[in-house]
Structure formats: structure tokens, C-alpha cells
Amino acid sequence: MNDAERAVLDLRAMDELESMDSPLHRLSPLSKFTVTAVYIALTASFGRYDLTGLLFMVIFPLIGYQLAMIPVRTCFSRLKGVLPLVAAVGVLNPFFDRNVLFRIGGIAVTGGVVSMLTLMMKGVFCLMASFLLMATTAVDELCRDLRKLHFPKMLASLILLTFRYTSVLTDEVAAMTQAYSLRAPGQKGIHISVWGTFLGQLLLRTMDRADDLYDAMVLRGFNGEFHYAGGRKSSRWSWPAAALSCAAIVAARLVNVPALLGSLFI
Amino acid sequence: MIGFENVGYAYPGGSPVLDGITFEVSDGEKVGLVGANGAGKSTLLKCVPGLLEASGIITVSGLRVSRENIAEIRRKVGFVLQDPDNQMFMPKVIDDMIFGPVNYGSTREEAEEQADSVLRGLGIPHLRDRYNHRISGGEKRMAAIATVLAMRPDVMLMDEPSSSLDPRNRRALINTLSGLDKTMIIASHDLDMILDLCPRVILLDHGTLIADGETAGILRDRELLESHGLELPLSLSGQKGI
Ligand SMILES: Nc1ncnc2c1ncn2[C@@H]1O[C@H](COP(=O)(O)OP(=O)(O)OP(=O)(O)O)[C@@H](O)[C@H]1O
Ligand SMILES: [Mg+2]
Numbered sequence: 001m002n003d004a005e006r007a008v009l010d011l012r013a014m015d016e017l018e019s020m021d022s023p024l025h026r027l028s029p030l031s032k033f034t035v036t037a038v039y040i041a042l043t044a045s046f047g048r049y050d051l052t053g054l055l056f057m058v059i060f061p062l063i064g065y066q067l068a069m070i071p072v073r074t075c076f077s078r079l080k081g082v083l084p085l086v087a088a089v090g091v092l093n094p095f096f097d098r099n100v101l102f103r104i105g106g107i108a109v110t111g112g113v114v115s116m117l118t119l120m121m122k123g124v125f126c127l128m129a130s131f132l133l134m135a136t137t138a139v140d141e142l143c144r145d146l147r148k149l150h151f152p153k154m155l156a157s158l159i160l161l162t163f164r165y166t167s168v169l170t171d172e173v174a175a176m177t178q179a180y181s182l183r184a185p186g187q188k189g190i191h192i193s194v195w196g197t198f199l200g201q202l203l204l205r206t207m208d209r210a211d212d213l214y215d216a217m218v219l220r221g222f223n224g225e226f227h228y229a230g231g232r233k234s235s236r237w238s239w240p241a242a243a244l245s246c247a248a249i250v251a252a253r254l255v256n257v258p259a260l261l262g263s264l265f266i
Numbered sequence: 267m268i269g270f271e272n273v274g275y276a277y278p279g280g281s282p283v284l285d286g287i288t289f290e291v292s293d294g295e296k297v298g299l300v301g302a303n304g305a306g307k308s309t310l311l312k313c314v315p316g317l318l319e320a321s322g323i324i325t326v327s328g329l330r331v332s333r334e335n336i337a338e339i340r341r342k343v344g345f346v347l348q349d350p351d352n353q354m355f356m357p358k359v360i361d362d363m364i365f366g367p368v369n370y371g372s373t374r375e376e377a378e379e380q381a382d383s384v385l386r387g388l389g390i391p392h393l394r395d396r397y398n399h400r401i402s403g404g405e406k407r408m409a410a411i412a413t414v415l416a417m418r419p420d421v422m423l424m425d426e427p428s429s430s431l432d433p434r435n436r437r438a439l440i441n442t443l444s445g446l447d448k449t450m451i452i453a454s455h456d457l458d459m460i461l462d463l464c465p466r467v468i469l470l471d472h473g474t475l476i477a478d479g480e481t482a483g484i485l486r487d488r489e490l491l492e493s494h495g496l497e498l499p500l501s502l503s504g505q506k507g508i
Pocket of ligand 2: 348
């Protein structure tokens with residue numbers, strides 16, 4: 001199995017995570033969406049030197065994974081392809097921002113190092129939160145609920161199709177790299193000389209398949225509404241739970257909890 | 267009833283792949299569509315629910331295929347695509363099967379009941395709760411046909427329904443289809459299935475209609491078939507196997 005194929009299986013397996021059952025799975029899609037959006041917005045808004053305050057934010061996704069009964073490591077193993085990209089953000093900061101913020105032992109910690117860390121943490125935390133949302137919520141149900149709030153049909157369909165097409169794209173990459181490696185034994189990856197044609201082909205094939213898929217949906221009566229979505233009944237605790245979580249997240253943003261705890265004990 | 271009158275089609279920027287196709291299929295009739303690779307079978311089928319915009323006139327139950335009528339026509343027409351991978355887009359087989367009926371106003375319970383009876387009819391109730399990406403090619407083919415049957419269309423268009431099926435599933439499919447009193451056009455290279463299912467057959471070559479008539483007559487005509495890139499069906503060639 002090549003990397004691309006594994007990626008497809010991983011992506012497809014989201015469906016399986018999503019159809020599990022847990023307290024978190026039973027919450028209404030929109031309430032989870034709201035909490036995730038609030039979490040991401042507030043996490044991103046931390047100042048770049050606010051390491052300790054930001055650190056505390058990890059508690060929310062961690063609790064979420066517990067409630068969803070999904071091991072946190074699933075998120076990291078599924079997303080290991082994206083993690084380096086997230087981590088790469090800000091690696092240059094230490095070179096630009098060299099003023100010393102504090103010292104640990106004899107070592108000077110510069111603003112650049114701290115801001116690099118906060119950037120990485122923001123990326124990873126937001127990724128954890130988005131993955132949790134995807135793993136516990138069916139995209140069709142989410143779109144249906146957005147439509148109920150008069151969210152534009154176009155945009156709701158767009159969210160759905162983007163999700164569907166991602167798997168088409170990875171499918172095609174898997175099929176093509178497999179075909180390639182069968183005829184280029186012993187080669188690692190795709191030789192740079194064929195990248196151009198490979199990408200061109202990939203685009204054409206993906207578009208063809210996306211067309212067919214869309215046709216198949218339209219032929220079965222899809223017109224941008226999501227009547228078919230969702231067998232699951234949302235728990236009536238959805239919105240109270242969402243309100244509580246949002247309040248906790250806002251509080252954690254406003255109050256530096258680690259500093260507060262520290263001051264209590266010192 | 268489905269009518270084709272002087273139907274033509276050319277893919278954007280290409281030469282015509284369908285030209286002057288004229289024939290009619292009456293209600294409840296089962297018609298086989300045969301022809302070599304690239305003859306234009308899939309293209310012709312895709313013109314009926316307006317997935318491709320053909321020249322000439324196509325009618326379904328008296329409605330002309332056009333922008334105004336397209337929603338009503340699509341509601342009547344069930345289409346099994348040549349590639350089942352492109353037909354299934356929901357996580358599980360059952361989700362896919364209720365997608366169409368629920369869009370058309372059935373309740374979830376009705377749709378599931380209907381889906382279950384289709385699955386039983388095809389002999390594949392075990393596929394109900396399987397994930398689409400974890401079933402075999404042939405299983406996916408059966409499931410794709412099931413999703414279309416579950417919509418109870420008046421007209422069924424099928425592109426290679428029997429390809430990649432094992433003998434037992436192929437037989438189950440033939441039995442199911444022959445028991446259905448619906449208008450059908452079945453494009454296939456499985457001439458033996460056509461012989462079993464369709465009293466009438468249409469032969470295409472390079473986008474033109476070569477022959478239209480009784481299946482037994484046309485599929486027995488070795489010369490005609492061979493001059494258009496086909497061979498006698500096994501059951502008529504007197505050979506057992508190849
Ligand atoms: N998307 C496309 N763009 C351009 N030309 C196409 C496209 N699809 C098919 N064709 C061409 O149209 C012609 C008819 O193709 P079609 O798919 O209808 O054949 P078919 O009879 O279904 O063949 P098969 O038995 O292989 O499925 C072929 O010559 C093919 O090359
Ligand atoms: Mg074809």
C-alpha cells in the first residue's frame with residue numbers, strides 16, 4: 001500500500017469514526033460547529049508571547065476526545081501529513097525576533113522562540129478541534145442544519161461537495177501512483193520528469209469523476225437540500241452543553257488560568 | 267415511452283459520436299443496446315436524462331428532454347452508471363439507497379423498508395450496512411443497481427449492469443430485472459444477458475444505428491455482428507466457453 005492509498009483509507013475511515021456513538025456524537029451538528037468555531041477563533045486570538053495562557057486551551061480538545069471516545073493519537077496519526085506544514089509555520093521567527101524575554105536556567109529564551117511555539121500550538125490545537133468535529137459529525141447533517149438557519153444553498157452544497165471531492169481526489173492519486181509504481185518498480189515516489197503530466201492527468205480524471213458523482217446525485221433528486229441527512233436524533237443537551245463550553249472557552253481566553261493557579265499557590 | 271428522433275451528439279471540441287439516431291421504445295419494453303467499445307452506447311444513454319445535451323428530439327413519456335422538463339424526467343428515469351464508483355457517494359450502502367427516495371419525499375422509514383425489499387430481491391441483504399469503500403467491485407455494482415431500483419423509476423437505463431458480477435449475482439440480477447415490468451434500455455457487452463432479458467436489440471457502430479429488431483435474429487447474425495466488432499453470444503455460438 002502506498003502513502004496515497006493509506007491516506008484514502010484514513011479519510012474514508014472518517015465515515016466510520018463518525019458513525020460511532022458517544023455523548024459527543026449525539027450532540028446536534030450545529031452546536032458542535034458553533035463551539036468549534038468559537039474555540040478556533042479564540043485560540044487564534046492569543047497574543048504571540050502568551051504561551052502559558054495558550055497552553056491551557058489544549059484542555060478543551062482533550063476533553064472532547066475523551067467524550068467522543070476517540071484516542072487523541074488517531075487525530076495525529078491521520079493528520080501526520082499535515083502536521084509538518086502546521087509546524088513549519090513560524091520556524092523563521094527565532095531568526096527575526098531576537099530580544100530576550102526570559103531565562104530558564106542559563107538559557108535565554110527569545111521572543112522569536114516563544115512566538116514560534118505559540119504559532120505551532122495554535123495550528124495544532126485548531127487542527128485537533130476541527131478533526132474532532134469531522135470525526136463526530138456527518139457532513140450531510142451539518143449542511144442540513146445550516147440550511148435550516150437559512151444558510152445559502154450554494155454554500156451548503158459547496159461544503160458538502162468539497163468534502164466529497166476530497167475523497168475523489170485522494171482516490172485518484174492512489175490509483176495513479178499505484179499504476180505508476182507497478183510500471184516503475186524500484187522507484188521511490190514519482191520521478192520529477194513526469195510531475196507535469198501526472199498533475200494534469202490527475203486534474204482531468206478528478207474532474208471527470210467529480211462530474212459523474214455530481215450527475216449521480218442530481219439523478220437521484222439532489223437539488224441542494226439535505227432531506228436525506230441524519231438518522232441520529234440530537235440530544236436535547238446539545239445547546240446547553242454548547243453554551244457551557246463556549247462560556248468556559250471564553251473564560252479561559254480572558255483569564256490566564258495557569259498564572260492564576262500559580263498565584264494562588266505562591 | 268422513450269422516443270429518439272434524429273439524435274446527434276459531439277463532445278465539446280470533438281467530432282460527432284452520435285448521428286441521426288431514431289427509434290422508439292414503448293412502455294414496458296426491454297431493449298438491449300449493443301456495439302463495440304466507443305460505439306456511443308454510454309453517450310446515448312446519458313442524453314436521456316439530459317446529462318449531455320443532444321441535438322434532435324428525445325422524449326420520455328411524451329415530455330421532451332429540455333431544461334423545463336428536466337426535473338420531471340429525471341424523476342421518472344433511473345440510471346445505472348457504467349462505473350459504480352461514481353454512483354455511490356454516501357458512507358454506507360443503505361445511506362445511498364435512501365438518498366433518492368428521501369429527496370423525492372419519502373419518509374426515512376418508507377425509504378428503508380423499500381431499500382430492504384430491493385436488497386432481498388437482489389439477494390444482497392448482507393450489504394445493507396457495509397461501507398461503500400469496503401466492498402468489492404462486484405458488490406459495489408450490485409449495490410449501485412440497488413440504489414437505482416430503490417427509487418422505483420418508470421424507466422431504467424443501465425450501462426453495463428452485469429460487468430464484474432460473478433455468475434450467481436449475474437443470475438440474480440437477470441432474474442430481478444426480468445421480473446420488473448418497466449421500460450428498460452440496457453447497454454451491454456454481455457450478449458447472453460441481452461438475449462435472456464431483451465426481446466429487442468439495437469446495434470450501434472460509430473454513433474450510427476446499424477440494426478434494430480428482434481434479438482434472436484440480430485444476435486444470431488454472425489456476419490452482421492462481426493462486421494461491427496462483436497461476436498455471437500456464447501449460448502448461440504455452439505461453443506461452451508472459449
Ligand atoms: N468525455 C468525453 N470526451 C470526448 N470524447 C468522449 C468522451 N467520452 C466518450 N468519448 C468518445 O465518444 C465515443 C463514444 O463513447 P461511449 O462512451 O459512448 O462509447 P460506449 O459505446 O459506451 O463504449 P464502451 O463499450 O467502451 O463503454 C468514443 O469514441 C469516445 O472516445
Ligand atoms: Mg460505455
